[in-house]
Amino acid sequence: MGTPEKTTRATRGRRYRRIVWWTVAIILVGAVALPLGSYVYTGFQPAYAQAVEDTNPRANYWRAVRSGDQGYTSVVGQETNVLVQNGGQNWRQYRNRLLANYGGWALFGLALLILLFFGWRGRVNISKGRSGVMIMRWSSLERFVHWYTAILFVILTITGLSMLFGRAVLIPLLGPRGFAAWADIAMGLHNVLGPAFSIGVVVMILMWIPRNLPQKGDGEWLAKFGGMFNDDVHPPSGRVNAGEKIWFWIIATVGVGVIVTGFILDFPNYGQTRETMQLANIIHGALALVWVGVWFGHAYLGTIGTEGTLEGMTGGYVDANWAEQHHDLWYEEVRHGGTQAPQGATERAKPGPGGEQPA
Numbered sequence: 001m002g003t004p005e006k007t008t009r010a011t012r013g014r015r016y017r018r019i020v021w022w023t024v025a026i027i028l029v030g031a032v033a034l035p036l037g038s039y040v041y042t043g044f045q046p047a048y049a050q051a052v053e054d055t056n057p058r059a060n061y062w063r064a065v066r067s068g069d070q071g072y073t074s075v076v077g078q079e080t081n082v083l084v085q086n087g088g089q090n091w092r093q094y095r096n097r098l099l100a101n102y103g104g105w106a107l108f109g110l111a112l113l114i115l116l117f118f119g120w121r122g123r124v125n126i127s128k129g130r131s132g133v134m135i136m137r138w139s140s141l142e143r144f145v146h147w148y149t150a151i152l153f154v155i156l157t158i159t160g161l162s163m164l165f166g167r168a169v170l171i172p173l174l175g176p177r178g179f180a181a182w183a184d185i186a187m188g189l190h191n192v193l194g195p196a197f198s199i200g201v202v203v204m205i206l207m208w209i210p211r212n213l214p215q216k217g218d219g220e221w222l223a224k225f226g227g228m229f230n231d232d233v234h235p236p237s238g239r240v241n242a243g244e245k246i247w248f249w250i251i252a253t254v255g256v257g258v259i260v261t262g263f264i265l266d267f268p269n270y271g272q273t274r275e276t277m278q279l280a281n282i283i284h285g286a287l288a289l290v291w292v293g294v295w296f297g298h299a300y301l302g303t304i305g306t307e308g309t310l311e312g313m314t315g316g317y318v319d320a321n322w323a324e325q326h327h328d329l330w331y332e333e334v335r336h337g338g339t340q341a342p343q344g345a346t347e348r349a350k351p352g353p354g355g356e357q358p359a
Contacts, residue, residue: 091278095285100164103289110293114300124306126321127231134317135334143313145207149200152193157292159186159193164285191266198259205252211240212249217329218242239330247298250291257287 138146162170163186171179221235221242240248261284264272272280302309308322323331 087275087278091282094282095164096167099282099285099289100168103285104165104168107289107293107296110296114296118300118305121228123304124228124231126307126319127325128321130308130319131321133320135320135323135331136316137312137318137323138316140316142207143316145200145203146313149197149204152197152200153295155193156190156197157288157295159190160285160288161292162186163190194259194262194266198263201251201255201259205248205256208240208248209252212245214245218245234325234328236329237327239327239333241327243301247294250294254287254291254294258284258291261287 163183166179166183170182174182215238217236217238219242221237224233224235226237226241226243227233227235261280264280265277265284268277302313306326308319309326312318320331323334
């Protein structure tokens with residue numbers, strides 16, 4: 001048998017352990033039972049109803065405001081008595097995190113991909129060299145409409161991207177004051193030139209839609225990527241190839257969407273709510289990024305990517321060998337009755353492939 005002192009110590013230790021275990025058990029039971037006891041006091045009301053009654057009245061007020069409950073405001077118009085338009089936060093998230101972030105990287109990646117392709121492929125030259133015989137491709141009216149629209153497109157692209165990416169890209173370069181001054185100019189130009197740009201787009205669509213309808217041979221042209229990867233592959237094409245048709249229909253669909261949403265944003269005094277404006281802004285930005293991305297490819301192919309293409313839109317005429325290489329079906333039509341360079345243009349007045357003189 002142990003001594004009385006050891007017995008007392010062991011008894012005291014067991015008592016302490018029982019006290020600890022009972023304390024833990026009471027805490028656990030109380031943690032579950034006490035919240036349930038509120039049902040006895042409230043007559044078993046739903047938990048969320050009692051929670052609303054017990055929370056801060058100010059919190060309840062602003063929760064109701066943010067959920068769309070109306071109150072009194074001095075605003076006159078479409079959104080009278082709307083205290084807080086809660087969609088603004090969602091709009092900022094879509095615009096700044098999705099459009100500005102992913103859209104910016106997508107445009108950068110596309111531009112880099114085009115530069116890498118040009119470094120690998122180089123310029124697509126006229127395989128037979130220049131013949132000296134020039135064929136009219138675009139009339140003065142067509143060139144005017146094209147350059148009118150293209151110049152405005154470039155200005156709108158610069159100003160629009162400045163507003164979308166300004167916080168992340170331009171503020172570190174220009175500083176807050178410099179960017180604020182430029183943003184004021186960019187927004188004014190964008191809002192004023194947008195409607196003028198839409199006129200050019202509409203005229204362009206109406207003027208060129210007959211030439212851009214699908215035709216036999218467009219599928220083959222697309223399957224061979226227009227011969228861009230191989231100098232020996234030149235798929236047949238009429239006056240407008242399948243790639244140019246895709247660009248046209250991008251203008252006629254995506255471009256028209258950009259213009260329509262732009263008008264909604266430019267003229268907010270025709271009953272638009274802020275929710276409508278926010279949705280229009282997101283659609284406007286997303287479609288504009290798609291349009292600019294496709295334009296990168298169009299501008300590349302029309303300038304440094306292909307020899308002889310740009311001069312058709314600057315002077316109206318293209319070399320006969322260029323036409324035969326890139327638009328052979330149209331070239332054959334021209335040879336048998338189309339329009340070539342006028343007499344008096346000495347370097348253009350050499351005999352054509354069939355022995356004919358320019359008209």
